[in-house]
Amino acid sequence: xxxxxxxxxxxxxxxxxxxxxxxxxxxxxxxxxxxxxxxxxxxxxxxxxxxxxxxxxxxxxxxxxxxxxxxxxxxxxxxxxxxxxxxxxxxxxxxxxxxxxxxxxxxxxxxxxxxxxxxxxxxxxxxxxxxxxxxxxxxxxxxxxxxxxxxxxxxxxxxxxxxxxxxxxxxxxxxxxxxxxxxxxxxxxxxxxxxxxxxxxxxxxxxxxxxxxxxxxxxxxxxxxxxxxxxxxxxxxxxxxxxxxxxxxxxxxxxxxxxxxxxxxxxxxxxxxxxxxxxxxxxxxxxxxxxxxxxxxxxxxxxxxxxxxxxxxxxxxxxxxxxxxxxxxxxxxxxxxxxxxxxxxxxxxxxxxxxxxxxxxxxxxxxxxxxxxxxxxxxxx
Amino acid sequence: xxxxxxxxxxxxxxxxxxxxxxxxxxxxxxxxxxxxxxxxxxxxxxxxxxxxxxxxxxxxxxxxxxxxxxxxxxxxxxxxxxxxxxxxxxxxxxxxxxxxxxxxxxxxxxxxxxxxxxxxxxxxxxxxxxxxxxxxxxxxxxxxxxxxxxxxxxxxxxxxxxxxxxxxxxxxxxxxxxxxxxxxxxxxxxxxxxxxxxxxxxxxxxxxxxxxxxxxxxxxxxxxxxxxxxxxxxxxxxxxxxxxxxxxxxxxxxxxxxxxxxxxxxxxxxxxxxxxxxxxxxxxxxxxxxxxxxxxxxxxxxxxxxxxxxxxxxxxxxxxxxxxxxxxxxxxxxxxxxxxxxxxxxxxxxxxxxxxxxxxxxxxxxxxxxxxxxxxxxxxxxxxxxxxxxxxxxxxxxxxxxxxxxxxxxxxxxxxxxxxxxxxxxxxxxxxxxxxx
Ligand code: HEM
Ligand code: HEM
Ligand code: HEM
Ligand code: HEM
Ligand code: SF4
Ligand code: SF4
Ligand code: SF4
Ligand code: SF4
Numbered sequence: 107x108x109x110x111x112x113x114x115x116x117x118x119x120x121x122x123x124x125x126x127x128x129x130x131x132x133x134x135x136x137x138x139x140x141x142x143x144x145x146x147x148x149x150x151x152x153x154x155x156x157x158x159x160x161x162x163x164x165x166x167x168x169x170x171x172x173x174x175x176x177x178x179x180x181x182x183x184x185x186x187x188x189x190x191x192x193x194x195x196x197x198x199x200x201x202x203x204x205x206x207x208x209x210x211x212x213x214x215x216x217x218x219x220x221x222x223x224x225x226x227x228x229x230x231x232x233x234x235x236x237x238x239x240x241x242x243x244x245x246x247x248x249x250x251x252x253x254x255x256x257x258x259x260x261x262x263x264x265x266x267x268x269x270x271x272x273x274x275x276x277x278x279x280x281x282x283x284x285x286x287x288x289x290x291x292x293x294x295x296x297x298x299x300x301x302x303x304x305x306x307x308x309x310x311x312x313x314x315x316x317x318x319x320x321x322x323x324x325x326x327x328x329x330x331x332x333x334x335x336x337x338x339x340x341x342x343x344x345x346x347x348x349x350x351x352x353x354x355x356x357x358x359x360x361x362x363x364x365x366x367x368x369x370x371x372x373x374x375x376x377x378x379x380x381x382x383x384x385x386x387x388x389x390x391x392x393x394x395x396x397x398x399x400x401x402x403x404x405x406x407x408x409x410x411x412x413x414x415x416x417x418x419x420x421x422x423x424x425x426x427x428x429x430x431x432x433x434x435x436x437x438x439x440x441x442x443x444x445x446x447x448x449x450x451x452x453x454x455x456x457x458x459x460x461x462x463x464x465x466x467x468x469x470x471x472x473x474x475x476x477x478x479x480x481x482x483x484x485x486x487x
Numbered sequence: 488x489x490x491x492x493x494x495x496x497x498x499x500x501x502x503x504x505x506x507x508x509x510x511x512x513x514x515x516x517x518x519x520x521x522x523x524x525x526x527x528x529x530x531x532x533x534x535x536x537x538x539x540x541x542x543x544x545x546x547x548x549x550x551x552x553x554x555x556x557x558x559x560x561x562x563x564x565x566x567x568x569x570x571x572x573x574x575x576x577x578x579x580x581x582x583x584x585x586x587x588x589x590x591x592x593x594x595x596x597x598x599x600x601x602x603x604x605x606x607x608x609x610x611x612x613x614x615x616x617x618x619x620x621x622x623x624x625x626x627x628x629x630x631x632x633x634x635x636x637x638x639x640x641x642x643x644x645x646x647x648x649x650x651x652x653x654x655x656x657x658x659x660x661x662x663x664x665x666x667x668x669x670x671x672x673x674x675x676x677x678x679x680x681x682x683x684x685x686x687x688x689x690x691x692x693x694x695x696x697x698x699x700x701x702x703x704x705x706x707x708x709x710x711x712x713x714x715x716x717x718x719x720x721x722x723x724x725x726x727x728x729x730x731x732x733x734x735x736x737x738x739x740x741x742x743x744x745x746x747x748x749x750x751x752x753x754x755x756x757x758x759x760x761x762x763x764x765x766x767x768x769x770x771x772x773x774x775x776x777x778x779x780x781x782x783x784x785x786x787x788x789x790x791x792x793x794x795x796x797x798x799x800x801x802x803x804x805x806x807x808x809x810x811x812x813x814x815x816x817x818x819x820x821x822x823x824x825x826x827x828x829x830x831x832x833x834x835x836x837x838x839x840x841x842x843x844x845x846x847x848x849x850x851x852x853x854x855x856x857x858x859x860x861x862x863x864x865x866x867x868x869x870x871x872x873x874x875x876x877x878x879x880x881x882x883x884x885x886x887x888x889x890x891x892x893x894x895x896x897x898x899x900x901x902x903x904x905x906x907x908x909x910x911x912x913x914x915x916x917x918x919x920x921x922x923x924x
Contacts (some may be wrong), residue, residue, distance in 0.1 A: 108526055110611070114641040117631025119561045123693060124644035126689035129590035132678045135597050135670060145667035146678065150800040152751040160669055176507040178629070179515035180534070181606035181615045188599035188606075201595040201619055202715050203664065211667075229509035242752030249622060254544035256570055256586060257631060258552040263544065265507045273502030282755030283520070298820035300622040302719035303830070327582065335862070338823050349508075369822050375554035382548035395717045397709035397771050398793045402716055402828050416545040417495040439758050440770060440795070442747075474825065 107169060113231070136200035136222070138170045139212040149394040154239035155280050157217060167272050170210050172223060173236040174247055174272070174279060178255065178265050186227070186235070187198040194220040198278040204247040204289075206240050238280065242287070245278040245430070249291040249301045259368055260294030261311030261385040267419045270290055271309075274423040275430060287482040288430060289394070296367050302397075307426060308390035308405045313366035316359055321347050324356040328374035336373040338471075339363045353450035386413045391429060392444030403444045408455075410466035432459050453486050489515070490532055491539035506508070511538055514615045521655040525611055529583075529632050533614040536580030540572055558585055558633050559746045560640045563693040566651030567636055583632040584614070587639060588652035590685070593678035593779040594665045595620065601647070608642045623702065624662030624720070625652035625671035650689075652761055656863075657695040661685050663705040664712035666725075672797065673707035674725025674810040675838035680705045695907050697853075698869075708792050708806065715815075715829070720817040720854070720866040722829040723845060725838065728805030730787040731796070737803035738763075748851065749799050767796050812838040816878065817867030830875065832882060834889045848882050855881040867894065 115121055132140065142163035149162045158170040187207060191199040194216055199207045209220060226235040238245035248271060251257070253264030264338030271290065278284065291305040295312075302308035324330065334342045334357075341363035347356050357377065359370075366384075371377045389412070412421050429443075436458060437446035447455045456463050469475035488510065499508045515534040530536070534626065538553050553731075555755070556569020568586040575582035589605075605626070614630030622626045624796055629637065643649045652660035661684055664670070666677030680898060684703060685692070691701075704715035706727045715722035740746045747754070749762045763783075769774045775789035776796065785796070797804045814836060815829030836844045852866065860869045869876050879886050904911050 107530075109636075112638040112641040113645065116635050119637070122563060122645075125562050126693060127648060127650045128686045128689055128692075129682070130601070130647075130649055132593040132596060132668075132682055135592050135601065137596075140596075140668050145673070147667075147669065147671040148727055149671055150750055152754070155755070160671070170669070174505060175619065176505045176510060177618055177620075178507045179511075179609050179617055180510050180517075181617065182517050182617070183510050184602055184606050184617065188602050190597050197599040199597055199599070201597075203662075205620060205772070207619075221560055222572060229500070229506055231497075231506055231509040231512075233506040233509055234503050235498065235505055237503060237505065242754065244508075244755070248607070252623070254550050255540055256551075256552065256568075256584065258554045258570070258731050259870050260550050263541075266545070269499050269502070269508075270502055271504060272504035278502045279504075282751070282753055284755075285753075287752075298826070301718060301827040302715055303820060304714065327526065332862075341633060343623060359595075367822065371554070371821075376673065378554075380549045383637055390755060391556075392714060393717075395711040395714040396713065397793050399770055399793055401710070404826055404828070414548045416548065417498045419823070435816070439753060439766060440799070469824065 116307060135198070137168070137196065137210055137212075139166055141211070142166065144166070152282075155244060156241055157221075158241060159214075166212070167213055167214070168210050169189060169214060170208050171217060171224070171238055172202065172240045173207050173209070173455065174234075174236050175201075175205055175207050175236075176265070176320075177247070177250065178268070183235070189221055189291050190220070190236075194223065196210055201248075202387055203247055204240070206247050207236070222252055237276070239280040242282040243284045244280070244282050245275045245284070245288045247288060248272060249289075249294065249305070251294050251299045253294045257294060259297065261313050261368070261380065262294050262414050263416070264292055266417055267387070267422060270418045270423050271426055272359075274427050278430065283432050283456070284430070284434050285439050286442045288428070288443060296369070297372070302390065303404055304393040304395045304402065305405055306391065306393065307429065308388065309392060309422065310388050311385065311424075312388050312411070313368055313379050313381065313385050315379070315381050316341075316361045316364040316366060317368070317371055317377040317379040319357055319359065320355065320378070321349055321356045324374070324376040325354060327376050328357075330355065330357060330374075333357055333370045333374040333377065336369045337364075338367060338369065339365060341369050341464065380381050386411050387419075389422070389425060389429075390413070392447050394442045398444070399440065400445050400448075405444070407467055410459055410464055429459055429461075451486055489538070490535035491542060491544040493538050496538060496542050501728065507540070511616065518615060525608075528612045528635055528638070529614065529630075530580040533580040533584075534616060536572075536578040537584070537614065537616070538576045540574065540581055543577075552584075556585065558636060562650070563651060564657035564695045565653055565657055568654060569583045569890065581630065584630040585633065585636065587613075587628040587631065587636070588621065588654060588660065589628060589643060590650050590652045590660055591624050591626050591662075593651075593685075593840070594668055596668070597625075604647055608639060610645075612642070619835055623659050623666055624632050629666075641682070646726070651693070653692045655695040656699050657693070657701070658688050658691040658697070659702045660698055661703040661705070662713055664707050666705070666707040666747075669914075670768060671801065672709060672710065672794065672806060672899055674727055674806055675707065676810055677705040677707045677713075677723075677725070680723065680838060680842050680845065684846065688849075689698055689844060691853075697857060699718075699863045701851075701866065704888040710798070715818075715874045717818050717828050719818055719829070720816060721849060722818060723838070724815065725810065725812045726835065727810045728794050728835060729807035729809040731785050731807060732788065732804050733783055733785065734805075734806040735782060738800065739781065741800050743779075746802050750801055767799050776789045787807060787908050810838070811835050812845070814845065815818050816852065817865075817870045819867045820867040823869050824871065827871075829867075830870070831890055832878060832886070833884055851882050852878070
């Protein structure tokens with residue numbers, strides 16, 4: 107492997123350097139029909155799952171075909187997306203806020219050929235490369251994170267569980283049978299990169315053991331006051347220990363105050379926390395970000411622990427499928443999962459889904475916890 | 488032949504959803520075959536080793552990435568996330584596996600020319616693997632070595648006219664919903680706002696100068712397709728001030744069953760014939776609508792612009808003409824003090840031209856938070872510690888009932904000394920003249 111220079115000169119690093127140019131201006135990339143009708147759309151329709159049409163005040167139409175994507179993708183896959191866009195869409199395409207891909211064309215007859223082309227493309231292992239769907243009252247892509255592919259703080263993987271869940275709920279990616287859209291998100295630790303705290307169904311990686319303390323390195327690798335300040339429950343304090351006859355500055359953790367959030371590890375590499383048997387995931391439900399009818403809501407924890415069952419997380423996927431099916435059977439039209447639960451009451455939700463209510467689900471974090479208990483005699487037996 | 492056995496991951500190649508494992512294997516095979524005869528600048532078998540280390544994690548149930556990693560390009564304090572494998576002998580192809588964040592175009596529209604050029608650079612100088620896109624919005628180039636970082640930066644700036652995105656304690660990469668480009672609900676040009684503010688604050692994005700990270704997101708309407716209210720410290724959400732526009736003939740077409748409710752979003756189940764009373768009038772959160780004598784009426788002064796009726800009858804009901812946006816602040820994930828959604832700060836601002844009214848709010852907030860925010864304290868937490876009143880004051884927003892869900896129910900009320908006649912300087916001896924000890 108011979109080094110190929112780009113033109114950058116390491117001897118004169120600041121020479122010719124270009125900075126602060128930002129992203130490319132988005133108008134450069136708009137398909138002509140979009141550019142011509144921007145800000146002048148009259149209405150839209152969902153023709154079938156995955157296919158939309160937007161009609162401009164001018165009468166112009168743009169047809170959109172939305173396809174699922176794994177988010178983690180290779181340049182070979184991106185080039186295949188480009189090949190499709192060249193063939194059917196004059197070289198334009200876009201990605202959505204849930205990491206689906208959208209192909210747009212300006213006439214309906216091009217849609218059938220595009221769909222047929224997409225349907226024919228499969229990976230060697232048999233999975234679909236470009237499943238059409240993700241619109242309307244169904245399940246769209248799962249907003250997710252890095253997992254064991256790239257991050258150092260996860261308590262679970264991201265790409266694996268997402269594939270396992272999407273396989274299980276796949277029919278709802280290609281159907282509109284639900285009372286309202288169901289957004290599923292996953293984060294591999296409590297940092298919750300992404301949308302877990304505001305999704306209909308959220309999956310979050312958690313630990314169940316306090317961090318280990320690498321005393322020999324604590325004072326060398328970490329700014330100890332930062333680690334102390336990083337703890338939401340004040341379980342971390344500075345301390346001294348004797349190691350091989352030498353007194354050293356280190357950290358002490360009150361195990362009974364630690365709830366294993368891992369934030370001190372984020373701040374201090376000498377506090378590793380991950381653990382094969384301890385780690386797993388929780389399921390949260392009932393969040394939403396739109397302001398439609400009810401206000402935005404946080405998702406709430408309804409399953410306190412499910413082990414990491416690699417590679418397909420069967421308990422997790424089965425519970426999620428079950429929650430969606432019960433919701434589909436009981437909720438009214440337009441009711442998001444959280445709207446439905448608030449109407450029927452949480453005791454009813456646990457009864458209908460058969461999920462076990464355990465002490466872990468009762469909030470005990472600071473002042474706010476009180477407001478989540480029940481200050482009324484209204485409840486259902 | 489694959490370099491490592493991956494019996495666990497192989498099981499993720501089955502099923503209908505696009506398999507990331509199949510795709511990574513496809514890239515590994517492509518690099519091994521090297522049809523273009525490239526002189527790969529990082530190990531050819533990088534994707535093989537990624538599968539190898541991932542398989543090991545599937546066996547252990549633990550991550551195999553070392554803590555952190557501080558790498559980057561000269562001139563910037565962020566943009567690259569460094570990563571090193573904790574088993575470099577076993578998986579030398581991912582001994583270095585740094586992520587480069589590239590700033591994406593607003594709304595994520597692309598031409599194939601642009602993407603191909605990017606793939607060519609990344610093929611040569613990286614793993615060939617990406618995330619399209621990161622949750623914040625960036626194009627994420629997943630996996631390269633330290634010596635390639637400046638080379639990649641040189642190529643993207645010189646040959647593609649594209650910059651890095653943000654990371655660290657600074658302004659992160661802003662993002663917008665697709666807005667006016669393809670949605671009839673857009674109350675302002677979200678993409679233009681996102682682009683304009685990204686360019687205005689390049690320095691704040693590339694060189695960390697804040698107590699902690701700070702994110703902007705731009706939604707065109709309260710539907711929140713980019714989830715600004717949940718995922719950005721500074722959330723700009725489009726809205727309108729005048730009446731919803733009603734096309735009575737189109738309403739009649741919905742009632743007659745000619746037009747499909749919610750544009751056909753519920754077509755997978757038989758919900759019966761459209762019932763305007765049950766599905767729209769009675770679901771309006773503020774009972775602002777009336778359906779009488781075949782005519783729909785909306786009491787504009789009661790409407791909270793939740794979007795439900797418009798979402799349900801998009802061909803009959805349209806957003807108003809007097810458009811602008813609301814600014815909400817403080818959303819964040821749980822660490823440290825608990826999750827927050829953004830709280831309403833400025834009910835209505837103009838959102839046009841160079842977005843000067845919005846920038847003024849941004850800069851007033853930054854002036855305050857950069858001075859008062861504690862180390863690693865998100866804006867939302869500073870607001871909780873120092874109060875919403877303080878934020879309203881620095882923004883110059885007169886407090887109003889719009890700013891609260893409900894008034895406080897404890898009477899622990901602070902007053903400014905100047906609000907109280909006579910001030911706080913009192914003499915106990917004067918008091919004793921009226922009240923014996
Ligand atoms: C004194 C000990 C350390 C402190 C105080 C510290 C601080 C942090 C902080 C504050 C974050 C979160 C950043 C964010 O939220 O954006 C973080 C993540 C990270 N850490 Fe550590 N760290 C320490 C040790 C290390 C070490 C030794 C390395 C590398 C050799 C490292 C590299 C990183 C990187 C690259 C990230 C991800 C940054 C990002 O996502 O923008 N850290 N660390
Ligand atoms: C320690 C290393 C960390 C890594 C490797 C990491 C990784 C990432 C990545 C790759 C993204 C997407 C970025 C993009 O699109 O440009 C992201 C977004 C995000 N991160 Fe992190 N992160 C780290 C630390 C943290 C911490 C400490 C927090 C919070 C306490 C956090 C909260 C978030 C949130 C909420 C988002 C999503 C924001 C949005 O929806 O736009 N992350 N993170
Ligand atoms: C003309 C109408 C609309 C357009 C063009 C539009 C566009 C989009 C697009 C392209 C996405 C990404 C979708 C995906 O990948 O699955 C999205 C996501 C979303 N949309 Fe819309 N949308 C529209 C109407 C609505 C309505 C009526 C609602 C709510 C009732 C809504 C709420 C959302 C939400 C909550 C998300 C997900 C955001 C997230 O969690 O990342 N949208 N929208
Ligand atoms: C020397 C001081 C106080 C005196 C002489 C006093 C006297 C009384 C009396 C006579 C009653 C009616 C009791 C009854 O109906 O049987 C009462 C009720 C009450 N007092 Fe006080 N009080 C004093 C201090 C306080 C303080 C400091 C608080 C609160 C911080 C307070 C809160 C209440 C409340 C809430 C009730 C109504 C209780 C109920 O209906 O459940 N009082 N007080
Ligand atoms: S959620 Fe946690 S583990 Fe996952 S990418 Fe974000 S910081 Fe890393
Ligand atoms: S894991 Fe979280 S709760 Fe436990 S000591 Fe560390 S910061 Fe505190
Ligand atoms: S947020 Fe509103 S304007 Fe933006 S794409 Fe979604 S529905 Fe359209
Ligand atoms: S937008 Fe919402 S609040 Fe306003 S009239 Fe329609 S349903 Fe009612």
